[in-house]
Amino acid sequence: MRIQYDSDPTRPVEERPKASVARFDETIPATRHRSDVGCNFDHLVWRYEFPASRWFDGLELFRLDPGAYTDFHTHRADADVPLEQVLRVFSGRGVLRTERRDEPLGRFDHVAVPAGAVYQLGNTGTEPLWIGTWYSTGDNEASAESTLESGSETRGRAEYEQIMATRAERGLSTAPGDDGDDGNHVGSPNADRPEPAVEAFTDLQPKTRYEAPAVGCNADWLAWMSNFDELDRISDSSVMKLEPGEYTSLHTHFDNEGPHEEIYWVMEGEARLVTEYRDERMSRFDCAFFPTGNSHAIGNVGLDTLWVGAWGARGGVKGEFDLSDLEISERPGQTEEYERVMAARKKRGLPLPPNVEVDDR
Structure with missing residues (x-):
């Protein structure tokens, strides 16, 4: 195309x-x-910092080896600023445990x-479990209490005992050596507490993004897209699949x-990020932020x-159309x-796609 x-x-x-x-x-x-609120092994966490972001308050990638569990963590509604969070399995098999249920997790769930x-x-597989996660408080600043590890929170242990008691009542497994009723818990967790x-991923139908030379997309490719009715500040997520040589459209969120x-978080493969100002190579677990x-x-x-x-996040602000x-x-x-x-x-000396010619002054 000629521009x-x-x-x-x-x-x-x-x-x-x-x-x-x-x-x-x-x-x-x-x-x-390891902590007394359910974490049974030490595990590693990589934290990515994007100070320019308005909505992405914290991003983490963590690895759990087979048999390892995180602590029970609560983003309590009574914190100064309620926190919303999303997680995606990058690779491996695991389980999500709440006070009410256990649910298996697989690749890209x-x-x-x-x-x-x-x-x-927890990791219920035989290979490392890698999960990417980030949280948002909207256009607010997260409270110090809301960002603490569960074992350090003021009510962390007491709440954990309540959760174990409720799981035992429901016939769900508790921590090894913990029968869920040591006499120290007080009452039951809030019956109105929301559930994750x-x-x-296997239940989603992919959407085809079609070749669009007018915006730089050079082939049809697939995207598995999600919107979050449960969340106020975090708006959408997708998994993109590109075969060798394929590029998405170059686009801007106005x-x-x-x-x-x-x-964008690279879960598998080798990528090239294209922007107005520069191009960058991205490998597995590299992450990019676009304001x-x-x-x-x-x-x-x-x-x-x-x-x-x-x-994607808009802090609860509604857009003029659905992406x-x-x-x-x-x-x-x-x-x-x-x-x-x-x-x-x-003008900056950066390469153009093979099908693009620019006539400028």
Whole structure:
């Protein structure tokens, strides 16, 4: 396609924000220690920092070896700022345990955790369990209490005893050596407490994103998309599958979408991130953040299938349209922005797709 651009593409009406990339091999993991609230082994947690984000308050990747469990964790509704959280299994097999049920987790399964819900995660497989998670408080600052490890929270042990008692009453397993009734618990957990919602990847039907030269998508590819009715601040998630050489559309989330911020997390494969200002290679467990107004695309530069998890958040602000309803080329302003970005990349000496030529002044 030939793009005619007769103004300065590097000087839009407002300067577009830049993407941030956090690399797994450059992130030093912290150790979460065995605790008296259900964590039976030390395990490692990699925390990714994106200070420019308005909605993504914290992102973590953690690894559980076979037989290992996290603590029982609660984002209590009585915390200063209620916290919402989402989790996705990157690889391995596990279980989600709550006070009311146990639910198996497999590859790419997704968990939405509303404020006030309680949960524990465990590895029930024979390989390491890798799970990516992030939380949001909307346009608020998380309280110190709400971000503590469960074993350090003021009411952590007392609440854990309540949960064990309720699980025992329901015939669910408790911690090894804990019969769920040591006489120390007081009452039962709140019957109205919300439950995490599990969405099995195998139950989802993929949506085809069609080749769209006008916005840089060079092939049909599949996306498994989710919206969260249980959550107020976290809006959507998807799993993207790209075969070698395939690229998504280059697109921008403008204020008319929320304003919408986005995270890409490489779950498997080798990727190339394309933006207005630079390109970056991304490998397994690398993570990228796109603020509102940033143009971005991702492509498969490896020999195997690329799987990318994406999460979007608007802090509870409603967009003018549902992202899943429209192809990217149909969203307002996307084609015009793609042409400007291609012209800007040419001016900055960055490569253009093989089918793109830019005639500028």
